[in-house]
Amino acid sequence: MNKTSITLIAVTAxxxxxxxxxxxxxxxxxxxxAQVASLQTQTVTNQSYEDIADAAVWHDPTDASKHxxxxxxxxxxxxxFDQNGTQLFHDDSREVLGADIRYNIEDNxxxxxxxxxxxxxxxxxxxxxxxxxxxxAPLVDLGTLNVDVEAESLCLYKNVTTGALSLTGVTEDGDxxxxxxxxxxxxxxxxIEDNxxxPLAVRNFNVGGELSACVIDDQTATxxxxxxxxxxxxxxxxxxxxxxxxxxxxxxxxGRLEEVEGLDLIYQENGGYLVVADEGxxxxxxxxxxxxxxxxxxxxxxxxxxxxxxxxxxxxxxxNTEADEPVYxxxxxxxxxxxxxxxxxxxxxxxxxxxxxxxxxxGIALVASKGxxxxxxxxxxxxxxxxxxxxxxxxxxSLIIATNKQGGLxxxxxxxxxxxxxxxxxxxxxxxxxxxxxxxxTTFALAAxxxxxLNTIALYSINEATGGQDPIQPLTAVGDNVHQDAPELxxxxxxxYGLCMYQAVDGTPYVFVNxxxxxxxxxxxxxxxxxxxxxxxxxxxxxxxxxGCVADDQTGLLFIGEEDxxxxxxxxxxxxxxxxTLFAAIDGELLVADVEGLTxxxxxxxxxxIASSQGNNTYVIYDLNxxxxxxxxxAIIGNDTEGLDGASDTDGIHAVAANLGADYPEGIFIAxxxxxxxxxxxxxxxxxxxxxxxxxxxxxxx
Numbered sequence: 001m002n003k004t005s006i007t008l009i010a011v012t013a014x015x016x017x018x019x020x021x022x023x024x025x026x027x028x029x030x031x032x033x034a035q036v037a038s039l040q041t042q043t044v045t046n047q048s049y050e051d052i053a054d055a056a057v058w059h060d061p062t063d064a065s066k067h068x069x070x071x072x073x074x075x076x077x078x079x080x081f082d083q084n085g086t087q088l089f090h091d092d093s094r095e096v097l098g099a100d101i102r103y104n105i106e107d108n109x110x111x112x113x114x115x116x117x118x119x120x121x122x123x124x125x126x127x128x129x130x131x132x133x134x135x136x137a138p139l140v141d142l143g144t145l146n147v148d149v150e151a152e153s154l155c156l157y158k159n160v161t162t163g164a165l166s167l168t169g170v171t172e173d174g175d176x177x178x179x180x181x182x183x184x185x186x187x188x189x190x191x192i193e194d195n196x197x198x199p200l201a202v203r204n205f206n207v208g209g210e211l212s213a214c215v216i217d218d219q220t221a222t223x224x225x226x227x228x229x230x231x232x233x234x235x236x237x238x239x240x241x242x243x244x245x246x247x248x249x250x251x252x253x254x255g256r257l258e259e260v261e262g263l264d265l266i267y268q269e270n271g272g273y274l275v276v277a278d279e280g281x282x283x284x285x286x287x288x289x290x291x292x293x294x295x296x297x298x299x300x301x302x303x304x305x306x307x308x309x310x311x312x313x314x315x316x317x318x319x320n321t322e323a324d325e326p327v328y329x330x331x332x333x334x335x336x337x338x339x340x341x342x343x344x345x346x347x348x349x350x351x352x353x354x355x356x357x358x359x360x361x362x363g364i365a366l367v368a369s370k371g372x373x374x375x376x377x378x379x380x381x382x383x384x385x386x387x388x389x390x391x392x393x394x395x396x397x398s399l400i401i402a403t404n405k406q407g408g409l410x411x412x413x414x415x416x417x418x419x420x421x422x423x424x425x426x427x428x429x430x431x432x433x434x435x436x437x438x439x440x441x442t443t444f445a446l447a448a449x450x451x452x453x454l455n456t457i458a459l460y461s462i463n464e465a466t467g468g469q470d471p472i473q474p475l476t477a478v479g480d481n482v483h484q485d486a487p488e489l490x491x492x493x494x495x496x497y498g499l500c501m502y503q504a505v506d507g508t509p510y511v512f513v514n515x516x517x518x519x520x521x522x523x524x525x526x527x528x529x530x531x532x533x534x535x536x537x538x539x540x541x542x543x544x545x546x547x548g549c550v551a552d553d554q555t556g557l558l559f560i561g562e563e564d565x566x567x568x569x570x571x572x573x574x575x576x577x578x579x580x581t582l583f584a585a586i587d588g589e590l591l592v593a594d595v596e597g598l599t600x601x602x603x604x605x606x607x608x609x610i611a612s613s614q615g616n617n618t619y620v621i622y623d624l625n626x627x628x629x630x631x632x633x634x635a636i637i638g639n640d641t642e643g644l645d646g647a648s649d650t651d652g653i654h655a656v657a658a659n660l661g662a663d664y665p666e667g668i669f670i671a672x673x674x675x676x677x678x679x680x681x682x683x684x685x686x687x688x689x690x691x692x693x694x695x696x697x698x699x700x701x702x
Contacts, residue, residue, distance in 0.1 A: 038301040039336065041318065041329035045085040048325035049073045054153065054213075054262070055310035055317055055328060056099040058114060058131045059355045064313040068131065068138055069328060071310075072096040072118055080138045083312070085330070088135050095122045098154040098169075099310075100215075101131065103357045105158070105165055107185040115142065115188060117156050117167055124148040126167060128188040143187035147199050149177055157216040157223070157237045160359050161617065161635045162366055162646075166202070166239065170211035170225055178203035178239055180681070191640055192681055202239040202681035215263040217274070217288055218359045224248065224274060226260040232276060234292065240638070240648045240675050248274070248292045249284075256294065257281060262308040262319075267354040275316070277306035283318070300331050313353055364618055365634040365699035369644045370663050370692050373416035375676060375685035378406040383686035385429040385597065385652025386670040389445055389462045389471070392434075395660050399471055400670060401447060401462060402688055403427040403652075409449060409460070411471045414660060414668075416690060420470045425451040425458060425486075429499035429547070429652060432462060436509050439527045446525075447472070448511045450496040456488035457499070457511055457523065459532050476531035489534040493519050500598075502551035502558065502572045510537075510574065512558065514546045520560060524574060537574040548598040548612065548652070552624070559583060559609060561595040567611060583628060584611070584620075590633060592616040597653035600624070601667065601693065604657075612650045612671070619653065619671070621700060632700030636671055636689055643679030647671045647689040655693065667693035 051074035060066035068088070069081040077092035078099070098119035104112045116129040116139065126149075128142035151169030158165050168178045180191040180202045190199030212228040216237045223237040231250035249255045258280030265288060266273045273285040273295060282299030283306045286292040299306060300318065308319035315332040333348045376383045386402040399419070400412040408423040409430065427449035436446040445462040459475040476487040483490040493515025502510040511534070514520040522538040540560070548561035551572045558572040560580075567583040570576075586593050592615030601608045607624040613633065620633045636647040650671045657667045669691040676684045 039298055039331060041300050041302055041331050042335065043083075043085045043330035045069070045071075045081050045087065045328045047079065047081075047087040047090070048323075048327050049076045049079070050326060051076060052308060052319045052321055052326050052328065053097045054099045054308050055319070056101045056116065057310045057312045057317065058101050058116070059313055059357065060133060061357065064353075064355055064357075067312050069310060069312070069317050070099055070101070070116060070131075070139075071328060072099045078118060081328070082135065083314075085328070089138050091139075094120060096127075097121050098151060100154060100156040100167075101356070102156045102158045102165060103355075105183045105188075106163065107183045109185065111185065113142075113183065115156070115165070115183070117154060117188075119151040119154050119169065120144065121150050124150055126151070126154060126169065142183075143189070145179065145181075145188070145190060145199055147177070147179065147201075149175075151177075152211055153213045155214040155216045155223070157221075158218055158356070158359075159221070159238060160218050161364050162637050164637075168203075168214055168216070168223060170207070170214045172210045174207050174209055174211055174227070176203075176205055176207055176211070176214070176223075176225060176235075177201050180239065194680075200680060202677075207233060212261055213263045213277075215265055215274070217265055218356065219267070220288065224263055226263055226276075228260055231255055231257055232260060232263070232274075238648070239681055240645055240677060248286060249276075249294065256284060256297075261306065264309050264311045266311050266348060267356075267359065268349055269352040269354060272354075273348070275309060275311065277309050277318075279305050279307060282306050283309065283316075298336065300329070302329060313355060314350065365632055365696070365702075366637050367634050367691055367695050367699050368637055368639040369646060369689040370695070371414075371416050371690035372644060372673070372676075373400065373402070373410075373412045373688040373690070374418045375687045376404040376406075376410065377408075377421060377685070378404060379685050380406070381674070381686070382406045383651075383672050383688060386654045386672065386688050387430045387432045387447065388654050388656045388668070388670065389432055390434060390656065390658055391464065395658055397464065397466075398656075398658075398660060399462065399465060400688065400690075401430055401432060401472065402670075402672075403430050403449060405452065409472050411465065412688075413465070414664070414690075416688075419465050420472055422470070422472045422474070424474075425449075426453040427458065428452050428497055431499060431501040431511075433501050433503045433509050435507075436503070436527070437507055439529050446475075446501075446509055448499060448501055450491075450499040450513050451488060452496055454483050454486055454488060454490070455493070455496050456483050456486065456490050457496070457513055457534065458486075458488045459525075477534060478528065478531035479533040479535075481534055481536075487531065489523060491515070491521060492536070493517065493521060497545075498547035498549050498561075500549040500551055500558075503553045504556075504573060510551075510572070512540075512549055512551065512560075514549065514560065516545045518542045518544055518546060518562070520546065520549070522574060538578065540570055540578050540580070542568055542580065547594075548596050550598040550600050550609070552600055552602075552607075554602070555624075559598050561598050561611065563594040563596070565593075567591075567595060567598065567609075583609075584622065588615075590630065591620055592618075596651045597672070599653045599655045601655035601657050601669075603667070606657075608655075610653060610655055610669070612653050614649055614651070617648045617650070619650070619669075634696055634700055636691055640679070644689075645673070645677045645681075647673040649674030657693070664690075664692050665694055666697070669693055669696055
């Protein structure tokens with residue numbers, strides 16, 4: 001999209017002449033800007049109410065131009081208008097604030113409804129309605145959520161991958177409270193409850209000052225909150241995928257805003273805008289996909305100030321709160337575009353507008369986690385990469401070996417119980433080869449990990465966890481390439497990061513370790529009676545930061561993930577070419593940056609490369625036996641009945657093709673979970689989620 005700012009015309013003057021790189025205040029319209037034209041609203045609601053609080057638009061499922069405007073009116077209740085502004089319904093039985101709508105909310109039988117949520121400030125809760133395509137009875141009561149929260153505004157969120165519904169309420173005291181919701185076929189209820197059966201918030205945090213509005217971009221999973229006298233904050237929207245907040249814009253003198261009152265979103269294919277109603281500055285637009293770049297502002301001639309708005313498919317319903325008889329007025333997008341002083345690329349294209357009905361990712365299989373490991377010992381960004389040791393005679397005694405990049409390696413059993421925490425270093429990635437021949441002819445499991453503390457490769461043996469024996473045992477590196485402070489192989493990359501192992505057909509073990517500068521070293525390991533010798537035999541490069549890598553010992557292929565660009569394929573043998581072949585490019589839809597973990601599932605018949613698509617919290621499966629064809633992608637979701645959450649922002653992954661018992665009859669998939677929560681949605685330290693491969697492949701193929 002063209003980043004050139006658009007400046008839309010106000011009633012008497014241009015409200016802003018700022019460029020997209022200019023963060024200076026535009027708090028006062030300039031007298032030097034001559035009037036060019038005035039924006040005219042064209043439709044007005046036929047009933048007036050003293051207090052217009054908020055509104056939401058419901059679009060007809062067969063004709064999006066036909067819609068209901070549902071307005072909340074504080075002590076006057078709520079009213080429903082058709083697309084022509086004619087009132088169809090009014091209920092003044094209780095005070096109502098805030099309004100939001102989501103479509104196609106399913107119960108466990110597959111029945112779906114469109115849901116309206118409103119706030120009940122007197123009752124300290126929220127009310128829900130099913131919206132019916134019926135001009136005489138458009139709303140059907142779905143019950144209330146009694147939570148003792150006096151919300152100033154509210155916003156719904158439907159996860160476009162999982163379909164999960166949640167509601168966030170914001171208060172004048174600066175609090176944001178989120179509840180996960182379920183449609184039980186009769187009512188909307190809280191998915192998570194306390195021991196008394198009362199709704200339990202899955203997220204509760206304080207933003208700061210007085211909050212006036214919120215809106216959630218379902219497509220980007222972004223929660224926007226208006227702190228009335230400071231600015232607009234952006235957070236992660238999902239209780240299992242929380243990002244650090246950032247400031248979209250602030251009030252004068254640091255930003256363009258003055259007093260934020262309302263928020264809504266215009267969705268377009270590959271674009272659209274966050275729309276902000278500011279009492280002093282009119283309506284402002286920010287690009288919703290281009291880092292919230294400022295795009296322009298406007299105020300129709302009939303409005304003295306901007307207070308509330310609702311986006312329809314053909315225009316904006318704007319609250320005229322200062323009129324003698326307050327009403328909602330509709331500003332058509334065609335009218336808005338007529339006076340937009342910019343190229344057509346930055347206009348609101350009425351031919352590619354989307355409603356929430358279209359905001360779904362088709363084809364993503366949803367697979368519930370079967371288990372999880374204990375949380376790691378350190379908080380923050382700590383858990384990173386898993387590997388697996390398959391017991392040679394009793395698969396049920398196999399081990400998960402994983403990294404805590406703040407402090408050491410862990411060994412877990414298949415129930416996720418921690419059997420050992422070997423403290424030391426800052427291991428980022430780990431990998432294992434199970435049948436390495438030692439100097440005396442015996443075979444053992446050799447593990448390697450990238451240690452970011454010393455910029456080294458640390459080596460270990462993995463053993464059975466019986467008789468009180470610790471399964472992870474450090475090995476000694478010897479020779480000319482050993483760090484002076486530890487018996488580990490010292491790397492020449494700028495900062496060791498990703499790591500994977502490869503075993504050639506002659507049994508020689510190798511380690512690939514990459515750095516943030518794009519360089520990957522290939523180390524050949526030699527087992528001696530004094531320890532493990534290592535030498536660099538080859539270097540490979542990609543243009544930017546890699547991390548995930550995996551080698552196929554059978555075919556001699558190496559796959560490296562360049563985080564923001566692509567998955568690359570190399571030959572893994574030490575004497576092979578160093579040229580890369582593009583395996584899969586990041587397209588922003590199927591494979592979304594960052595590409596993090598890579599792993600191979602190989603049961604002797606089927607062979608798949610799986611990639612962690614961190615940007616959309618999914619995993620992509622490529623068929624290595626069928627021209628690398630994509631067979632599907634999946635997301636790991638939680639199982640609230642078992643107290644398990646899903647996985648989000650995954651770094652490392654690992655797949656195993658073996659019968660590991662009733663829970664994992666065709667193997668296991670292990671994924672790092674960046675945002676780990678307990679059964680009450682309280683934040684815990686990070687961990688690793690365990691998923692049945694049988695569940696994955698059946699879900700993808702169905």
